[in-house]
Amino acid sequence: MNYVLWALLAMVCYSFAFLFMKISLQDLPTFTVMPIAVGILAVGATTVAALFGEWSVPSVTSRPVGFALAAGLCLAGAVVGYFRALSTGPVSVVVPIFGMFLVGGALLGIVVLGETVTAKKALGIAFGAAAVVLLAT
Secondary structure (H helix, E strand, O other): OOHHHHHHHHHHHHHHHHHHHHHHHOOOOHHHHHHHHHHHHHHHHHHHHHHOOOOOOOOOOOHHHHHHHHHHHHHHHHHHHHHHHHHHOOHHHHHHHHOOHHHHHHHHHHHOOOOOOOHHHHHHHHHHHHHHHHHHO
16 A cells, blocks of 8 residues: 555544543543553554564664664653643544644644755645644634
């Protein structure tokens, strides 16, 4: 499956995940819902990795493993923050603010990874940021 189809799958799944999380958080505490959801994520991701043959056991001292650990810490912070925000705030405000990670990620790709900036990409990032501000206020 190419990256566009994977991105579309992610977009659809994230859209429904927000809905299901908010509904479950109406009756269950944040730190009950979060381990359930993240546990399903871990099992599902491992299953997909095994099915697509992309599972390996790297050296724990390798540089990529260090970055994977850093990504895991950032993801943990994102998930904890998102669940806590969603448990107390309206979906229509929390999700757009959370979605600002798209703008942040695009900017980091440009600044840190040296990805090319085109006028169209810059305009898209600006419109994305403006959309989040308009949706969240």
